[in-house]
Amino acid sequence: MALTLDPVHPPEAVPRTWRERVRRGLPRAGLAALCGVLLALSFPPYGIWPLSVVAVAGISLLTYRRTVRQAAWSGLLFGLTFMLWLLYWIGVIGKDAWLILSVVEALYLVLMAAGLALVSRMRWWPLWSALVWITQEWVRDRVPLGGFPWGRLAFANTSSPYTPLAALGGAPLVSFAVALSGTLLAAAVLTYRQRITAGVLVVAAVVVGLLGYAVPLPTAGQTVSGPAAARIAVIQGNVPHAGMDFLGRPMQVLQNHVNETLKLAAEVKAGQVPKPDLVIWPENSSDVNPYITPEAYAAITTAVQTIGVPVLVGALVDGPDNQHVLNEGIVWDPVSGPGAHYTKQHPVPFGEYVPFRSILMKYITRLQRVARDFYPGRTTGILDVGPARIGDVICFEVAYDGIVHDSVAKGGRVLVVQTNNATYEHTDQPDQQFAMSRLRAIEHGRSVVIAATSGISAVIAPDGSVVHRTKLATAAAFEETVPLRDSLTPADRVGAWPEWVLALAGLGSVAAALAAGRQRRRRGLPTKDEKTSTGDSA
Incomplete structure (x- = not known):
């Protein structure tokens, strides 16, 4: 099952003016923003976790075989609506802090959307797309200034069928499973005329979501030397x-x-x-x-x-x-x-310490409220x-x-x-x-x-x-x-390895897609986005 079928709609004529491009891009832009809202609603306090799968499917469809520029625009609207809603609580510190952090976090989703567009031209693209999600979370959790993990798919699925997978591979495995279900559903939508293929994809998406039920979870205390409860x-x-x-x-x-x-x-x-x-x-x-x-x-x-x-x-x-x-x-x-x-x-940047204090304090006087920086512990x-x-x-x-x-x-x-x-x-x-x-x-x-x-x-x-x-x-x-436990879960034993493997695989898939595109251009063949793009800029 190659999953590289053309979209079910025929390509449209390329619009000639910027007004036409904007007009044709508005529905896609609105859908991208809607996907961002749906993803935000999957997080607490709303906690409608199935919307996280729907949001992944939606942005996957919107970036499917688009140009990098088109996908990045969709990713920007998706990321901004998601982060502005999710991180609205930062506004307690200041509206500028909320806006700046939301924009910075959204930029990671812009890059992710571009990556989704690239890997959607490959065989087995739902798998590579799910891996690209993990690459985005992997980078965003670490860069800059130690990263900011808010908004990971796993954190919208802390009481869903996907949650037990955390015991096997931690939060990254939960995020990957959610993303894979979403991309498989997107592939099912694209192949809806091929009923058997679409049905298999839907079943696969559901099966991924149900795998967590096979993971046993402990409830009682377990001890080697000390008491089993306190x-x-x-x-x-x-x-x-x-x-x-x-x-x-x-x-x-x-x-x-x-x-x-x-x-x-x-x-x-x-x-x-x-x-x-x-x-x-x-x-x-x-x-x-x-x-x-x-x-x-x-x-x-x-x-x-x-x-x-x-x-x-x-x-x-x-x-x-x-x-x-x-x-x-x-x-x-x-x-x-x-x-x-x-x-x-891990002190919080700008909340518990001020990076580049000597420079920023000259321009942002409110940072004077952080009179002394928190010194990070080492143990x-x-x-x-x-x-x-x-x-x-x-x-x-x-x-x-x-x-x-x-x-x-x-x-x-x-x-x-x-x-x-x-x-x-x-x-x-x-x-x-x-x-x-x-x-x-x-x-x-x-x-x-x-x-x-x-x-x-x-x-x-x-x-x-x-x-x-x-x-x-x-x-x-x-x-x-409270039960006290000594035994380690598989996630404890493997540590960060699953995330590194998944993230690097996602990065490798993007690199492979770029290499394949360059090779086609050298051979003088049209790229797949040239065949299928509708030509709008949004």
């Missing part, structure tokens, strides 16, 4: 108000978390709830440096000693010099006080907190495959996500990040414990099911018995 308490102290100035007066956020911990301790003492084995506080739960602020140190110590078990405290502390701070999770013991700690490895977040060896990741780090993988591969028996989403409290961001945590649970066969200052705090089982979830903008404290 009772973990999560404290969500809440913040004075959402937005850029969520902290309120100094010590207020810290006192909120101290108060909720003391309330829990009183319930334990009264026999209303069992005593936990450990307690998790969120990122920035101490809004002042407890090492140099005696009141903060004393307040945390009182709370920890009253509950009587180790507490993981999130705090900003001084860095190696007066120009840097550290974003840390600190293990605070009721007897020995603060001890082991994890420092966030993985493996911490012993009571009976549990946890893999700690902080906030946006949950979006990065390598950081979460290392937290499990190096000994984490339960994943802990300390986060502070108070800036984005009334936006889509907390739901989008929560969905990523669900995928990580399945990918690594670990429970995920999320502690957020103002929500969403939660416990997610190793099979991705939600055990407990708090409401936004509320103070809360809850306990759950």
